[in-house]
Amino acid sequence: MLKSLLMSRTPPAGSSSGVAPAKHPVGVALGILFFIALACVPWIAAAIGEPFYVRLLMRMMIFSIIALSLNLILGYGGLVSFGHAMFVGVAAYVVGILAYHSFNSEALIIGPFSFDGSLEALITWPIALIVTAIVAAILGTVALRTSGLYFIMITLALAQMLFFLAVSMQKYGGEDGLQVLGTQTLGWIDLGDFTSLYYVVWVCLAGVLLLCHRIVNSRFGLVLKASRQNENRLHAVGVPVFWYRLVAFVISGTLGGLGGVLLVSSQSFVSPADMAWIQSGDYIVMVVVGGMGSLFGPIFGAFFYLTAQYVLGNITEYWQMYLGPLLILVVLYARWGIAGAFMSKAARKQV
Numbered sequence: 065m066l067k068s069l070l071m072s073r074t075p076p077a078g079s080s081s082g083v084a085p086a087k088h089p090v091g092v093a094l095g096i097l098f099f100i101a102l103a104c105v106p107w108i109a110a111a112i113g114e115p116f117y118v119r120l121l122m123r124m125m126i127f128s129i130i131a132l133s134l135n136l137i138l139g140y141g142g143l144v145s146f147g148h149a150m151f152v153g154v155a156a157y158v159v160g161i162l163a164y165h166s167f168n169s170e171a172l173i174i175g176p177f178s179f180d181g182s183l184e185a186l187i188t189w190p191i192a193l194i195v196t197a198i199v200a201a202i203l204g205t206v207a208l209r210t211s212g213l214y215f216i217m218i219t220l221a222l223a224q225m226l227f228f229l230a231v232s233m234q235k236y237g238g239e240d241g242l243q244v245l246g247t248q249t250l251g252w253i254d255l256g257d258f259t260s261l262y263y264v265v266w267v268c269l270a271g272v273l274l275l276c277h278r279i280v281n282s283r284f285g286l287v288l289k290a291s292r293q294n295e296n297r298l299h300a301v302g303v304p305v306f307w308y309r310l311v312a313f314v315i316s317g318t319l320g321g322l323g324g325v326l327l328v329s330s331q332s333f334v335s336p337a338d339m340a341w342i343q344s345g346d347y348i349v350m351v352v353v354g355g356m357g358s359l360f361g362p363i364f365g366a367f368f369y370l371t372a373q374y375v376l377g378n379i380t381e382y383w384q385m386y387l388g389p390l391l392i393l394v395v396l397y398a399r400w401g402i403a404g405a406f407m408s409k410a411a412r413k414q415v
Contacts, residue, residue, distance in 0.1 A: 153339025
């Protein structure tokens, strides 16, 4: 099913663009209203006495950040990665491990170096993002020397390698995962308070969206989109495609790591399942269904996917059986994904 989802979004040969433009007055206005509505969720949830919706919408926003990060290389760069979840897991484990050592007052020893743990996000989050960027740079250097099916398989293999590494770390829970004990803070902000954490996630989502907008509309973004359409032509004019893609891969992985640190902070738990290749498949589905190569598409896709999962899960325990056909219907009758509903006809013709 996932292969058919991807193939349905492949632009026809000779098309002028490989991505769907996201610029449209109605879409921009709805996007602003969407963020205003998200900001009001904690007040509405408190008014109706349903604090659960704060956690649900916060999870949707976190997955939107991860989907946006994947969209940089998938939607704009044409790189199908089945290893994106490993960046989410790496960052989450760094935060979890530092919190573990802080709670147990035990030094973290790596070779000849010794580090103190911490529950302060101003310390743990930058460390997690730096580690994730380094991992993305190393793995990207290897994976990006391949293309097509080989790139898919090598990202899958690298993700499984890190997955089994996490399973083997018995000190940090092994396959059962690691419970993050203690209260994390972000300066004066108590991340144990879900309302405070909700607005931190909201700000991060807005920041990532603006960053992605700047990237895809820059010269760097133009090269990235051109590499999806015709890589050989770029090589012919002397453009170092590999380095552009590597930078995009690192940025994408780091932003995915941001989603990982927010995820572990929201659920106070990290598991090897967070970096499994199946989870990467879920992120791909969110991007494709929402609108691959559009700015708001991954956000719509993440909200749609998790909402459908939540609603169907409350109806039947066999919700996956109904979610699959629902996704197929979206693909068949919404060629540009959910975001396509907010595009003008002229914008769609450019794809």
